[in-house]
Amino acid sequence: MLMKRLTVLFLTAVLAVCCTDRGLDPGRGGDSPEGAPGHDMIVLGRQLDDPYSVDNMTKALSAVYPTKAGRVELEATHSYVRFRPSGEKQFARLEALGLDLMDHPMDYEIVRDGDWYHDPEIPDGEVTWQYAAVPRGMVLPHDIPHEVLYECYIPSDQSLTKGEDGVDWAAVEREAYRLTGNAGMLADPDGTKAGSSASPAGRITVVDPDRGGEPEGVRGVRVRCNTFVKSARAYTDENGYYRMTGSFSSKPRYRLVFKNSTGFAIGVNLVLVPASTSSLGKGEASGLDAQITRDSDRRLFTRCVVNNAGYDFYKRCARESPALKTPPGNLRIWLLQGFRSSCAPMLQQGVLVDGSKLDSLLGEFTILVKLFLPDVLLGLKDHDSYASIYADAVHEFAHASHYMLAGKDFWNAYVRFVIKSFISSGFVTYGIGTEENHGYCEVGEMWAYFLQTVLYRERYGDKDVPAFGLNFWFHPQIFLQLEDRGLSFNRIYQVLGPEVTDRETLQKKLTSYYPEYKTAINQTFARYN
Numbered sequence: 001m002l003m004k005r006l007t008v009l010f011l012t013a014v015l016a017v018c019c020t021d022r023g024l025d026p027g028r029g030g031d032s033p034e035g036a037p038g039h040d041m042i043v044l045g046r047q048l049d050d051p052y053s054v055d056n057m058t059k060a061l062s063a064v065y066p067t068k069a070g071r072v073e074l075e076a077t078h079s080y081v082r083f084r085p086s087g088e089k090q091f092a093r094l095e096a097l098g099l100d101l102m103d104h105p106m107d108y109e110i111v112r113d114g115d116w117y118h119d120p121e122i123p124d125g126e127v128t129w130q131y132a133a134v135p136r137g138m139v140l141p142h143d144i145p146h147e148v149l150y151e152c153y154i155p156s157d158q159s160l161t162k163g164e165d166g167v168d169w170a171a172v173e174r175e176a177y178r179l180t181g182n183a184g185m186l187a188d189p190d191g192t193k194a195g196s197s198a199s200p201a202g203r204i205t206v207v208d209p210d211r212g213g214e215p216e217g218v219r220g221v222r223v224r225c226n227t228f229v230k231s232a233r234a235y236t237d238e239n240g241y242y243r244m245t246g247s248f249s250s251k252p253r254y255r256l257v258f259k260n261s262t263g264f265a266i267g268v269n270l271v272l273v274p275a276s277t278s279s280l281g282k283g284e285a286s287g288l289d290a291q292i293t294r295d296s297d298r299r300l301f302t303r304c305v306v307n308n309a310g311y312d313f314y315k316r317c318a319r320e321s322p323a324l325k326t327p328p329g330n331l332r333i334w335l336l337q338g339f340r341s342s343c344a345p346m347l348q349q350g351v352l353v354d355g356s357k358l359d360s361l362l363g364e365f366t367i368l369v370k371l372f373l374p375d376v377l378l379g380l381k382d383h384d385s386y387a388s389i390y391a392d393a394v395h396e397f398a399h400a401s402h403y404m405l406a407g408k409d410f411w412n413a414y415v416r417f418v419i420k421s422f423i424s425s426g427f428v429t430y431g432i433g434t435e436e437n438h439g440y441c442e443v444g445e446m447w448a449y450f451l452q453t454v455l456y457r458e459r460y461g462d463k464d465v466p467a468f469g470l471n472f473w474f475h476p477q478i479f480l481q482l483e484d485r486g487l488s489f490n491r492i493y494q495v496l497g498p499e500v501t502d503r504e505t506l507q508k509k510l511t512s513y514y515p516e517y518k519t520a521i522n523q524t525f526a527r528y529n
Contacts (some may be wrong), residue, residue: 039278039297042117045109050080050152050228051176057153060176065167072167076151078133080106080229084145085127093141099132100224100231103277106131107228113253113279115299133229152229157199157247170197173249185227185250187285200225200252201243202287204236206304207294208386210460215291217241218304219311220261222275225252225283235261238311247285254280254288258303262314263329266303276303276335294384302335305386306378309393313455317401320490327400332375339379342392343418344399348373351403351411376400391456391468398451402444407498414440433473439502442474447496449476454489475528482510485520 049056058074065072083101085091094101104110104117118128133152140146155169177186187198204223205215217240224233225244232246258266259275267276278300280290292304310333317324332348345351376396383389403411417440421431430441449469453476457465469476479492487510495509507525511518 039115039299042104042110042114042279043112044104044117045111047105047108048182048228049180050107050150051173051180051182052078052152052154052229053080054151054153056176056180057172060172060179061167063179064172064175068167074153076136077154077156078135078152078229080131080149080152081134081140081146082129082131082149084129086144087127090141090144091127091130094130094132094144097138097140099134100226100233101130101132102226102231103128103130105129106133106226106231110253113281115255115277115279133231154230157245170249173197177250182250187249187251197247197249198284198286199244199247200232200254200283200285200287202241202283202289204240204242204256204290204292204304206292206301206308206386208305208390209294210385210387215240216308218256218292219308221304221307222257222259222261223254224257224277225254225288227252233257238315244287249285251282251284254283254290256280256300256303258307260307260311260314262311262326264310264314264327264331264333266306266310266333266335278303294386298337299335302337302380302383302389305389306333306335306393309390310397313394313397313401316455322490322494324401324490324493325404327397327404328375331400332373333396334374334377336377336379336381338381339377340381341379342377342396344376344396344403345415346375346400346403346408346411348375349403349411350408351415387456387460390459391452394455395448395452395468398448398455399444401493402447402496405493405496405498406444406500410440410498410501413437413501414444417441430472430474437501439505442503443496443500443506445469445472446474446476446479447493450479450483450492451489453480454483478524478528481524481527482517482520485517485524487514487517487520 051057051060054074054076061068061072061074082105083094085094091101118124122128133154134140155173174186174188177183202223204218204221206218207213207215217238218236219238219240221236222233223236223242223244224231225248226232227248227250230246230248232244232248232252234242234244236242256278257275258277260266265275276299278297280288292301294301310331314326317326328346328349330348376399378389378392378396380389380392383392406414417435417437418430421435421438421441422429424435425431430445431438433442449467449472452469453465453467456468467477467480479489482492483489491514492510495506495513497509500506500509503525507521510521514521
């Protein structure tokens with residue numbers, strides 16, 4: 001509990017000096033006997049007998065093929081292992097091996113489903129046990145504590161459809177469920193339906209009423225499903241469709257893991273896992289469809305909106321000519337439902353984590369920053385619509401893209417200015433524009449509010465929507481008016497390098513890069529002196 005209290009204090013301190021008040025004022029297959037999936041901590045019941053243990057699969061083989069008993073020897077295909085990574089670096093090393101890590105035991109009854117689990121024997125603030133089915137022969141890192149729980153036999157997808165040894169492994173798998181008392185989990189307990197095993201496929205969508213109300217795909221999100229130690233995962237495409245390569249005879253549990261295919265992760269799980277997980281409940285072996293609306297669980301809805309904003313932003317950066325730099329591939333985004341403010345401190349990228357700089361600025365919060373390292377913090381309090389969440393998200397993605405061009409030294413100065421000016425100005429966000437080094441903030445916020453307006457208007461097709469950020473001492477309308485006169489946002493972006501630390505340098509570099517717009521540039525800047 002102490003770690004949680006310190007975290008709240010840290011977030012309050014950081015968000016107090018961040019960008020603020022930018023929000024706008026103007027399925028198939030679900031089958032969860034326990035009711036709709038919850039989104040708090042998973043509640044476990046009794047330990048179940050895993051059909052996929054070598055012992056149970058051997059018994060099932062003997063039951064289905066008595067004459068083969070003793071002639072077909074089962075060798076473990078996987079080991080069921082639990083790990084205790086010390087932090088995110090070790091967690092990432094395990095994921096890099098291709099392991100599908102889960103934070104809860106895979107062989108326990110789930111009394112109430114949820115988005116996360118923490119072993120009650122593990123102290124608060126430490127990484128909980130992570131569970132995975134590890135392929136035989138995989139060499140595990142010796143410095144990451146782990147424990148082999150038991151050996152498993154998980155039939156390959158090829159053997160389920162055509163066993164070279166003459167064994168119908170799908171029938172053996174079903175028998176293992178029956179022998180272990182888990183027949184109720186089977187999609188076809190009697191095995192009488194053709195193709196009683198299936199590869200999950202489906203579509204995950206989210207609804208934006210301000211854009212016609214038609215469901216749109218949740219793009220690039222990871223869909224995971226499992227039953228006991230057998231699991232599969234796939235990413236959705238740009239329309240929200242997914243298809244697993246693994247097949248199932250039982251009804252799996254489905255979850256969304258907000259680690260996007262473009263690289264960024266959405267989550268505020270501290271050091272436990274880098275990406276949030278949302279439960280979708282049990283579904284058919286053939287797949288599960290889910291349609292998320294603002295009436296769905298709020299955390300699930302906001303994660304889907306920010307996921308789509310990020311996916312679209314990354315793809316948009318890459319297709320521009322000249323291109324915008326995409327934000328870091330490992331960008332970490334925290335969604336904070338109880339805060340109104342948002343910011344892009346880029347801490348995981350190394351901003352402010354350089355020794356005495358951080359110590360002198362944040363004091364007792366230094367250790368928390370070094371542990372958690374968010375890049376983007378999105379405060380979502382009072383943001384109830386897709387449109388308002390999207391607007392805040394693209395503003396912060398614009399900052400993250402600017403960081404890639406301006407660099408860490410620029411961002412260090414930028415963040416230090418925001419913190420110090422907030423205090424020296426009597427707690428005014430962004431200060432009053434006369435403080436030392438205010439140019440870093442001027443350039444950074446002009447760009448972010450400008451691109452926020454451009455992308456918001458593009459999505460919602462309304463050039464009459466008021467621009468964002470017009471009431472501050474900096475002037476994003478300079479960029480808006482230059483765009484109206486033909487200087488596109490991706491061309492403006494090209495000048496935002498590390499040397500552009502104030503308005504005067506910005507004006508000079510724009511006229512140097514685009515001499516054909518010199519008159520328009522000088523006139524526009526003069527208008528806002």
